[in-house]
Amino acid sequence: MEFQMSATQPKHFDDLVDIKTVMRVLKRSRASIYRDIKNQVFPHPVKVRGSSRWRSSEIHEYIENLPRANDL
Numbered sequence: 001m002e003f004q005m006s007a008t009q010p011k012h013f014d015d016l017v018d019i020k021t022v023m024r025v026l027k028r029s030r031a032s033i034y035r036d037i038k039n040q041v042f043p044h045p046v047k048v049r050g051s052s053r054w055r056s057s058e059i060h061e062y063i064e065n066l067p068r069a070n071d072l
Contacts, residue, residue: 016053
């Protein structure tokens with residue numbers, strides 16, 4: 001993934017990513033992401049000056065909890 005911690009950032013620092021990044025990483029549409037937020041299966045964004053941003057740690061956790069193809 002493209003969001004990674006740099007050596008100069010404190011360990012507790014959590015990158016905030018925009019919807020375009022989330023869409024690109026998950027290969028999903030904006031509508032499907034917001035539908036899953038509404039259905040409470042995807043993390044809610046935080047608002048930063050009126051813009052929606054997601055914590056990279058929550059996106060990583062979401063990906064880790066997705067079922068694998070051999071689990072289906």
